[in-house]
Amino acid sequence: GSDISLVHSGKLTTCTHLPYAPFQSKEGKKVVGFDVDLVDFIASALKVKQEIVDTPFEGIQSGEDLNANKCDVAAAGMTINEVREKNLDFSTPYFEATQALVTKKGKPYSSLADLKGKKLAVQQGTTGEAYAQKNAKGAELVQFEDLALLLTAVKTGQVDAGVNDNGVLYDYVKDNPDTEVTAEFNTGEQYGIAVRTGNDALRKKINKVLKQVRSDGRYDRIYKKWFGT
Ligand code: ARG
Numbered sequence: 001g002s003d004i005s006l007v008h009s010g011k012l013t014t015c016t017h018l019p020y021a022p023f024q025s026k027e028g029k030k031v032v033g034f035d036v037d038l039v040d041f042i043a044s045a046l047k048v049k050q051e052i053v054d055t056p057f058e059g060i061q062s063g064e065d066l067n068a069n070k071c072d073v074a075a076a077g078m079t080i081n082e083v084r085e086k087n088l089d090f091s092t093p094y095f096e097a098t099q100a101l102v103t104k105k106g107k108p109y110s111s112l113a114d115l116k117g118k119k120l121a122v123q124q125g126t127t128g129e130a131y132a133q134k135n136a137k138g139a140e141l142v143q144f145e146d147l148a149l150l151l152t153a154v155k156t157g158q159v160d161a162g163v164n165d166n167g168v169l170y171d172y173v174k175d176n177p178d179t180e181v182t183a184e185f186n187t188g189e190q191y192g193i194a195v196r197t198g199n200d201a202l203r204k205k206i207n208k209v210l211k212q213v214r215s216d217g218r219y220d221r222i223y224k225k226w227f228g229t
Pocket residue numbers: 016017018019020057076077078079080125126127128147165
């Protein structure tokens with residue numbers, strides 16, 4: 001039978017914030033990425049289709065969107081942490097990440113200390129922003145609404161460097177050889193899929209699917225597809 005009772009509109013609606021390649025980004029009109037494929041496995045286990053809702057990260061990470069029933073799940077390369085756990089519930093972890101530093105090639109910035117008196121780009125509402133606020137003493141933080149704006153600012157020299165998750169930065173520098181990742185900060189983050197607080201039925205179903213796809217090779221297949229190793 002179908003688990004259609006676990007979703008509220010006959011579809012599995014996913015809140016995410018674009019672009020965040022290779023986890024979620026637009027390819028023409030379609031939204032594609034690692035998270036999209038992963039949530040498709042969950043949708044297919046529920047015998048429904050996934051529908052993606054692109055919405056600012058702030059409403060996702062604060063739990064506001066989920067608790068207002070804007071979506072059934074949130075999958076946005078979102079780090080599991082204690083503050084967020086107060087306002088939404090996470091699945092078991094599905095991906096490891098750490099904060100990292102991106103600059104234009106040849107710039108002498110390979111630690112946060114090097115950015116004293118310099119402009120450092122952060123993405124609004126993210127763990128990278130919180131990390132920079134705490135650790136980039138003396139840098140001028142410049143806030144961007146999304147990753148594309150942040151990366152363009154780094155590339156054009158509007159800022160001196162940017163902080164964000166390692167996976168998305170390595171993906172960017174691969175196609176932008178005038179930029180490089182110069183540091184990783186070992187923040188030890190893990191991504192989770194979020195549901196509305198107390199939605200244990202859906203959360204447990206997600207955990208079951210995550211376990212399944214790790215053991216039957218589907219996780220490895222999409223990992224290879226998006227990370228190429
Ligand atoms: N992992 C970081 C966090 O949870 C950044 C996530 C940003 N994701 C996005 N789709 N814009 O704060």
